[in-house]
Amino acid sequence: MRHCLVLVAAVLLSLPAAAADRITGHMFATRSEVIAPTAMAATSHPLATQIALDILKAGGSAVDAAIAANAALGLMEPTGSGIGGDLFAIVWDPQTQRLHGYNGSGRSPRSLTREWFIENGHDAIPSHGPLPVTVPGAVDGWFALHDRFGRLPMRQVLAPTIRYAREGHPVHETIAHYWARSVPRLSAFPGFSAQFTIDGRAPRKGKLWRNPNLANTLETIARRGRDAFYKGEIAQRIGAFFAAHGGFLSAEDLAAHEGEWVDPVSTNYRGHDVWELPPNGQGIAALQILNLLEPYDLRSFGFGSVEHLHLFTEAKKLAFEDRARWYADPAFHPAPVERLVSKEYARERGALISMDRAARSVEAGNPALQQGDTIYLATADTSGMMVSLIQSNYRGMGSGMAPDGLGFILQDRGEQFVLRADHPNTYAPGKRPFHTIIPGFITRDGKPWVSFGVMGGAMQPQGHAQIVINLVDFDMNLQEAGDAPRIHHDGSTEPAGQALAMNDGGVLELESGFRPEVIRELMRKGHVVRSADGPFGGYQAIARDHENGVWIGASESRKDGHAAGW
Structure with missing residues (x-):
């Protein structure tokens, strides 16, 4: 009976993703790429994109525009973002001709211990409420980026969002859908329903x-700077709120927060350098997937072929076992990053891939022995600066804890900690949890090419690798690369929570657009295939066309997104 249901799902999945008779020849693209000579912005909300463009037209940098758009999304898309969450960014600086990375993730409360959870009967950290809350790093990230790359005063950068917060903006369709799903499970938490x-x-x-309330908070931040959030009245109100509602996050935790400039990590995939940030995020999993796939001629197999889908899934399984074993806060558990993203290590691990059968279980590698919902946006300005920025509250609207009168919800990223003492992501005071949100970037011959991201939990490194493959192996344009049907494998061992190791091969979820004969062959290889509703992520991207001197933008057809330039 199970196989019959899977086969029915396979037939449904075969429905075409887009018309094959489009005159451009790009059968998967839902719209044309956006092309502009001066600047570009791509976000998951049309009004946020327009705010970014207004900032660029006023002389702001790509970083100014990214901050302005991120602030707007915290207001307009609170289902995936807000100043109660964390931030990561990659910036191409045309002055130094190099990439700069920023890890704006916050740490766990210093007064809360692993022993407290165990003594109070917890075998896992709750998903909502006061206990999974960690220090929000987004505002710190704004000011760190602005101090180095900003041109306009922060008051001007935040002014459009403050105005919309007071005067109102219309809620868009996808956001309304996720908001309605969040209300039943979060309404019981303090401050949520009222705000x-x-x-x-x-x-x-x-x-x-x-x-x-958010307008007032942003006005305070705009006038008084970063410390208004981390050391002033806002911090005091947050600390008092959690003390009154059984939480541990304190004003002292906020005052101690510091984000971190980090060097992005890369691998070369068929002549293209793909860049991610190192752990505590999961970005290098995308690099590991690409390294495992590089020996195979995906171009000759073709997009959507049995070989393409099978090899991608098997590479993902291997990379995600290492993700579960090695990715954590490097201050507590340093990962052998250089070895993990090396070609030599990929060759060793790649020997485990069978072309004939789907692996039911795999173990993490031992590289140390060899070594001695979320928002994403991209911006680009007239100087050539490009920003890849991702920001999230985790689990959509976060913990549900909304401090009185402040207009935002605190993230619940601490749920990603583990209560096993021997685990790399075990809970500890003042520790950064494993993070799912990752910005991506591609360079060619030392020049910037694509700033991109695919938001959405464990889909993110899978999505990053698929975008690169679509662009490089299958010659898709920037819009088509995001709109093509996606692969999502679920069931790998997780780096967080109490999940058991994968022992059944997991489940392969395929978006509409793959052929039924391909799905049947995947089932013969041992894959369990099913349809799924919405785990395929959200994509934005900007590319630099150096030959023509223009910007190209693309936006996600699965979201409310919008790319625009001038």
């Missing part, structure tokens, strides 16, 4: 939404 519902309900599509 994020209308008479106890989520705002419907097209409804004007106002958040005057």
Whole structure:
């Protein structure tokens, strides 16, 4: 019976993703690429994109535009972002001709211990409420990026969002959908219903939404700077709120917060340098997947072929076992990053891939022995600066804990900690949890090419690798690379929580657009294939066309997104 249901799902999955008779020849693209001579912005909300463009037209840098758009998304898309969450970014600096990375993730409360969880009957950290809350790093990230690369005053950068927060903006369709899903599970938490519902309900599509509390908070930050959030009245109010509601996050935790400039890590995939940030994020899993696939001629197999889907899934399984074993806060558990992303290590691990059968279980490698919902946006400016930025509250709207009168929800990223003492991601005071959000970047011959990201939990490194493959192996344009049907493998061993190791091969979820005969052959190889509703991520990208001197933008057809330039 199970196989019959899977086969029905396979037939449904075979429906075409887009018309094959488009005159451009790009059968998967839902729209043309956006092309502009001066600057470009791509975000998951049309109004946020317009705000970014306004900042660019006013003389702002790509970083100014990214901060302005991120602030807007915290207001307009609170289902995936906000100043109660963390931030990661990669910036191409045309002055130094190099990439700069920023890890804006926050740490666990210093007064909360692993022993407290165990003594109080917890075998895992709760998903919502006060206990999974960690220090929010987004505002610190804004100011760190702005101090180095900003041109306009922060007051001007945040002014558009403050205005929309007071005057209102219409809620878009996808956001309204996720907001409505969040309200039932978060309404019981302090401050949520009063600040994020209308008479106890989520705002419907097209409804004007106002958040005057957030407007006041952003005005304070704009006037008084970073320390207004981490050391001033806002920090005191956050600390008092959690003390009153059974939490541990304190004003002292906020005051101690520091983000970190980091060097991005890369691998070369068929002449293209693909860049990610090192752990505590999961970005290098995308590099490991690409290294494992590079020996295979995916171009000759063709997009959507049995070989393409099978090899990708098997490479993902191997990379994700290392992800579960090695990725953690390097201050507590340094990962052998250089070895993990090396070609030699990929050759060793790649020997485990069978072309004939799907692996039911794999073990993490031992590189040390060899070595001695979320938002994504991209911006680019007239100087050639490019920004790849991702920001999240985790689990959509985060913990549900919304401090009175401040207009934002705190993240629940601490759920990613583990309570086993021997685990790399075991809980410890003042520790950064494993992070899913990752910005991506591609360079060619030392020049910037594509700033991109694919938001969405464990889909992110899978999505990053698929975008690179679509661009490089299958010659898709920037829009088509994001709109082509995606692969999502679920069931690998996780780096967080109490999940058991994969022992059944997991489940291969395929988006609409793959042929039924391909799906049947995958099943013969031992893959369990099923349809799924929405785990395939959200994509934005900007590319530099050096030959023509223009910018190219693309936006996700699965979200409310918008790319625009001038």
